[in-house]
Amino acid sequence: xxxxxxxxxxxxxxxxxxxxxxxxxxxxxxxxxxxxxxxxxxxxxxxxxxxxxxxxxxxxxxxxxxxxxxxxxxxxxxxxxxxxxxxxxxxxxxxxxxxxxxxxxxxxxxxxxxxxxxxxxxxxxxxxxxxxxxxxxxxxxxxxxxxxxxxxxxxxxxxxxxxxxxxxxxxxxxxxxxxxxxxxxxxxxxxxxxxxxxxxxxxxxxxxxxxxxxx
Amino acid sequence: xxxxxxxxxxxxxxxxxxxxxxxxxxxxxxxxxxxxxxxxxxxxxxxxxxxxxxxxxxxxxxxxxx
Numbered sequence: 439x440x441x442x443x444x445x446x447x448x449x450x451x452x453x454x455x456x457x458x459x460x461x462x463x464x465x466x467x468x469x470x471x472x473x474x475x476x477x478x479x480x481x482x483x484x485x486x487x488x489x490x491x492x493x494x495x496x497x498x499x500x501x502x503x504x505x506x507x508x509x510x511x512x513x514x515x516x517x518x519x520x521x522x523x524x525x526x527x528x529x530x531x532x533x534x535x536x537x538x539x540x541x542x543x544x545x546x547x548x549x550x551x552x553x554x555x556x557x558x559x560x561x562x563x564x565x566x567x568x569x570x571x572x573x574x575x576x577x578x579x580x581x582x583x584x585x586x587x588x589x590x591x592x593x594x595x596x597x598x599x600x601x602x603x604x605x606x607x608x609x610x611x612x613x614x615x616x617x618x619x620x621x622x623x624x625x626x627x628x629x630x631x632x633x634x635x636x637x638x639x640x641x642x643x644x645x646x647x648x649x650x651x652x653x
Numbered sequence: 654x655x656x657x658x659x660x661x662x663x664x665x666x667x668x669x670x671x672x673x674x675x676x677x678x679x680x681x682x683x684x685x686x687x688x689x690x691x692x693x694x695x696x697x698x699x700x701x702x703x704x705x706x707x708x709x710x711x712x713x714x715x716x717x718x719x
Contacts, residue, residue, distance in 0.1 A: 455665075470658055471656065471658075471661055474660065474661055474664045477664055477665060478664070481668075493692050507719070524668055524671060529662075531664040531667070532664065534660065535657040589674040595668065608704075640680075641679060643683060644682050644683050644686060646688060648689060651686060651689055
């Protein structure tokens with residue numbers, strides 16, 4: 439089952455790469471550098487998804503004390519941090535040719551950095567507390583509190599004057615993007631979502647084996 | 654605007670390195686833990702009373718063949 443998921447994920451990623459770098463049209467204003475979007479936007483989608491899963495799993499853990507929920511929260515937070523880091527790095531690479539700078543303290547960039555640091559702190563907190571049950575409880579509380587930052591990141595481009603453009607796809611109302619760009623973006627969204635599921639499944643299994651080895 | 658393909662390849666290359674490195678970390682860690690798990694299970698089987706590993710040898714050691 440896992441190798442099937444891995445195979446489908448790999449096929450999806452290859453399809454996304456071909457669509458993003460080859461089939462999708464060259465954007466008229468930015469040129470080919472806009473192709474970074476097919477990597478940058480699905481990465482932030484996975485980060486949102488991962489941290490939303492941390493929120494749900496953390497609430498489940500506090501209510502039911504199910505260790506599987508704690509493992510899911512831990513695995514999902516780690517994958518979320520990985521993809522948030524990728525979002526920041528690819529955004530910075532995209533920013534240099536389009537904005538003329540690698541970094542600026544714009545509202546979107548600042549809030550996403552805070553999100554990254556909060557979940558990095560979440561992972562550090564887990565590693566610092568020796569008592570597994572106590573660590574899981576504290577992490578669950580932090581996982582719930584940190585999730586309040588997700589809407590702040592997403593709506594920051596509406597609430598403040600920012601250099602970062604507003605969302606092109608993840609917004610209410612009719613889309614303004616051409617169909618070929620939307621298709622390439624959706625293929626990458628699907629591939630990255632599968633990659634998220636694959637990574638979280640494997641990481642949760644590793645966490646279970648680690649817990650069994652310590653017991 | 655210039656196409657800036659170098660920035661595109663830098664972004665995709667970085668993502669490839671990071672994702673492959675994380676995948677390799679997961680595979681290696683899972684393999685280490687699975688092997689450790691097998692060793693532990695084997696160890697518990699050997700030390701369990703009544704299992705073959707802890708019982709004295711019923712037959713005399715075989716003499717070396719000429």
